[in-house]
Amino acid sequence: MLSELTSEVIETMLANQYFGRIGCAADNRILIEPVMYYYDGHFIYGLTRQGTKTQLLNKNPAVAFEIDETISPDIWRSVVIEGVYEELQGEDRDDALFFLRQRKIPVFADEQLGYPGVDSPVRQKVVYPVVYRIRIVSKTGRCYQRSLDFHQAPAAYTE
Template sequence: MLGKLEQPEIEALLSRQVIGRLGCHAQGTTYIVPVNYVYKNGVIYAHSGPGKKIEMMRKNPKVCFEVDDIKNIFSWKSVIAWGTFEEITDIAEQEQTMQLLIHRVMPLVEHATDHPSHGITANEYDIGDKIDLIVYKIRIDKVTGRFEHH
């Protein structure tokens, strides 16, 4: 059976997942990339180093975001959200966002020191000043969800 997810199921799926696919479009090019994220109160929070997706979102802040939970080809849930990219420049908000990300992602990391390049590590001194982290949020304007199960 195919169907639409109701808002509580959409919220649950967005809250439960930790990796989503971010789609952005600028100057005739579309780019989709997986990102670690945290969802809270209608907002997706994430971070990145400088690169293609940040450049594109700065040019065109309208983005699309997708998450799914696939058990098999006939049992899955998927959410697609459309929203607006906003770079977080306030230091306090950046710190709060990084704390949200660290608390959400760290339990899924095999070794606490494995990912300092992402700014997500058990020891802040592992990060140093090796990377210029860009912290951002996506304010969701519209969201849809679908499912299939037998």
Template sequence: MLGKLEEEEIEKLLSEQYIGRLACHAHGVSYIVPINYVYSSGMVYAHSAPGQKIRMMKSNPQVCFQTDQIRDTYNWKSVVCWGKFEEVTDAGEKQRALQGIIHRMMPLTNTPSEQPSHGTGKTDAYDEEIIVFKIVLHLKTGRFEVNDSSN
């Protein structure tokens, strides 16, 4: 059975997942990339080193974001959102976003001590260049499929 996710199911999926896909478009080129994220108050928070996606989002801040939960081919949920890229420059908001991402990702890492610090306060070249951004969402849709015979 195919169906639409209700608003609370959309919010739940966005809050529970930690990997999504960010799509941007600028100068006639489309680009989609997986990102680690944390969802809070209607916003997707993420971080990146400078590069193509940051350049494209600064050029055209209108982006699309997608995340999903897939058990198998006939049992899945997916959310697609549209929003606006904003670089986070406030030190407090930036720190809260980074801590949120770290708290979501570290339990999923086998060897956290061997991973880049990702803005945890350790000084290295990556931390100095890190860009924290948010996607302020203005439209969210969700779909699902469930195989009734699997219940």
């Protein structure tokens, strides 16, 4: 049976998950990518590197963000957010990095995240992340749990 998630369940899922998917579109191209994130109750924060995703988002900041929780094929929950992407600078960027550093930030083995004003070892490639937030416009959630009560199943499933 498919049903809507309560706002309390949506908030709990967003606060307790680490990874989601961000979707964006521009120039007749659609992109969906996995991302690590932090949710503070108001915004989705994340970081990435300059590339296709940031190019598309700078052209069209309308974004979709989605998280899932699958217990089994018969039990799952999903939250979808519509929002607006914005790159952060200055104090907003520093505040977001404080929370994001407490998460495992994905980098390649030969890379190190660089931060403005902090010296980095010369032996590693330094990547300066783009820090962003998603300003939430709407949040929806659904869940599915297969009914074990065969008396409620349509006749085609009981024959």
